[in-house]
Amino acid sequence: MIDIDKIDTDEINNITGGLIYDRTQIDVDYALSLEHGGIYANEDLKGAYNVSDRNRVGGALNYITLCLRNTGNYEIRPEIKDDWDVYDIAKPGEHAKILTLLEYMKILLPYSETEEVPGSLDSLTYQKANAVENILFDLYGVLSRLLDSWFYCGEAFASEFDAWNWQGWDE
Numbered sequence: 001m002i003d004i005d006k007i008d009t010d011e012i013n014n015i016t017g018g019l020i021y022d023r024t025q026i027d028v029d030y031a032l033s034l035e036h037g038g039i040y041a042n043e044d045l046k047g048a049y050n051v052s053d054r055n056r057v058g059g060a061l062n063y064i065t066l067c068l069r070n071t072g073n074y075e076i077r078p079e080i081k082d083d084w085d086v087y088d089i090a091k092p093g094e095h096a097k098i099l100t101l102l103e104y105m106k107i108l109l110p111y112s113e114t115e116e117v118p119g120s121l122d123s124l125t126y127q128k129a130n131a132v133e134n135i136l137f138d139l140y141g142v143l144s145r146l147l148d149s150w151f152y153c154g155e156a157f158a159s160e161f162d163a164w165n166w167q168g169w170d171e
Helices: 009-018 025-036 051-070 092-108 126-149
Strands: none
Touching: 009 051, 009 126, 025 126, 051 092, 051 126, 092 126
16 A cells, blocks of 8 residues: 655655756856866756766655655665765766666656666766656656556546646656
């Protein structure tokens, strides 16, 4: 049985609102120009992948894992590092865990329009970073619809609901 009290839909909306999946070469060029100029930017640069990006992806994956676990149907645990600091060094095993969990989530929350999980996060490009966060965005959309679709015996009749309203997830 689902423990709906442990799933915070506001948190899901906060996570999806923070995902970045629209990076461009212009963003990368801007971040590189700041670096070459010796300028430290106290902002989240879309063209640079840093601690805030790693924590955002790790936190999003861990939360979606926790939500699925709280449904009572899945015996999975959040295991992605989501407390990076500037002194941590990313290891290939951590990248592999992220990609493996994304593939697994795509099986648990099937959505045919989700793009392919990158083969590796080595030589990270903005396209790979966009793909990871875009997949997360799509998976959260499927999870939100799944949470909205659960009814308990005697609580709902088919005639009480309109057709799916997908408007909240359209771009």
